Amino acid sequence: MLRIAVPNKGVLALPASQMLQEAGYRQRSDPKDLLCLDEANGVEFFYLRPRDIATYVGSGDLDLGITGRDLLVDAGSPAVEVLDLNFGRATIRFAAVPGSLKGTSPADLEGLRVATAFPGVMERYFAEHSVQASIIRLDGAVENAIRLGVADVVADVVETGKTLRQAGLDVLGEPIMKSSALLIRRAGDELPAGVPQLLRRLQGVLVARQYVMLAYDVQQDGLDAAVALTPGIESPTISKLHREGWFAVQAMVPQAEVHRIMDELYAIGARAILVTGIHACRL
Ligand SMILES: Nc1ncnc2c1ncn2[C@@H]1O[C@H](COP(=O)(O)OP(=O)(O)OP(=O)(O)O)[C@@H](O)[C@H]1O
Numbered sequence: 001m002l003r004i005a006v007p008n009k010g011v012l013a014l015p016a017s018q019m020l021q022e023a024g025y026r027q028r029s030d031p032k033d034l035l036c037l038d039e040a041n042g043v044e045f046f047y048l049r050p051r052d053i054a055t056y057v058g059s060g061d062l063d064l065g066i067t068g069r070d071l072l073v074d075a076g077s078p079a080v081e082v083l084d085l086n087f088g089r090a091t092i093r094f095a096a097v098p099g100s101l102k103g104t105s106p107a108d109l110e111g112l113r114v115a116t117a118f119p120g121v122m123e124r125y126f127a128e129h130s131v132q133a134s135i136i137r138l139d140g141a142v143e144n145a146i147r148l149g150v151a152d153v154v155a156d157v158v159e160t161g162k163t164l165r166q167a168g169l170d171v172l173g174e175p176i177m178k179s180s181a182l183l184i185r186r187a188g189d190e191l192p193a194g195v196p197q198l199l200r201r202l203q204g205v206l207v208a209r210q211y212v213m214l215a216y217d218v219q220q221d222g223l224d225a226a227v228a229l230t231p232g233i234e235s236p237t238i239s240k241l242h243r244e245g246w247f248a249v250q251a252m253v254p255q256a257e258v259h260r261i262m263d264e265l266y267a268i269g270a271r272a273i274l275v276t277g278i279h280a281c282r283l
Pocket residue numbers: 009010011012050051067068069070071088089090091140157158159160179180
């Protein structure tokens with residue numbers, strides 16, 4: 001039985017469970033449940049704080065886990081990324097009252113007090129940049145630390161930047177790190193049986209979310225140009241229409257580009273251009 005840690009609360013909890021469900025796994029029906037057995041797939045899911053997940057996986061007590069890259073680095077536990085799950089995207093950034101620091105380079109933080117919920121990430125960062133700063137470890141609402149006189153600078157999660165703006169702070173310099181939700185496992189261990197199938201399923205969900213299926217009709221003289229616009233993954237499917245000289249084409253295209261591609265197909269004479277979603281796939 002594969003044992004997998006899933007965030008029980010916070011911003012990663014819902015998208016993690018949704019992704020597992022889309023991959024065909026059973027998930028808890030009650031948000032208070034801390035365990036869910038998916039007997040049919042041979043997996044047991046444990047719902048844990050995302051901050052603790054790397055610890056359980058690094059110790060080998062659980063086979064796999066879903067957590068943020070920043071939380072994995074912060075834990076300093078011997079766990080590594082298996083797959084980027086493409087949700088929970090955020091950055092960790094420095095922020096301060098505008099004009100309160102000498103500059104925005106790492107050296108400008110020398111001797112300052114930095115409040116953060118990511119002390120492990122910050123220790124690594126300061127060691128790499130040979131900067132001596134004092135790290136004030138807080139649990140949350142870190143932006144308040146400057147106003148309250150506890151710190152000169154904060155290092156916190158920034159997604160939209162709204163929280164910082166509302167606190168009257170400006171980001172400083174480049175992001176300290178970019179994070180997203182990852183599937184992680186213990187470093188150095190062989191992958192347990194059942195993991196390759198789980199990976200194929202999750203990759204199937206990632207692809208299904210990023211691609212759509214495009215179908216259209218085009219005449220013989222536009223076919224080469226149309227195929228160049230929609231090369232698909234292997235190659236597009238082309239079938240003859242009943243009407244002489246016309247063809248039907250089907251290909252997967254990236255969702256983000258579908259409207260540009262439809263415009264260009266239309267311009268070269270393609271018609272009856274239809275887009276449909278993909279629910280799941282194995283490539
Ligand atoms: N807007 C966001 N706020 C906080 N964390 C975010 C956000 N977007 C993505 N994340 C990621 O989510 C993870 C933090 O999840 P966690 O559940 O600990 O935070 P939370 O949702 O702020 O919960 P809590 O504040 O109750 O601890 C990190 O990996 C972080 O990078």
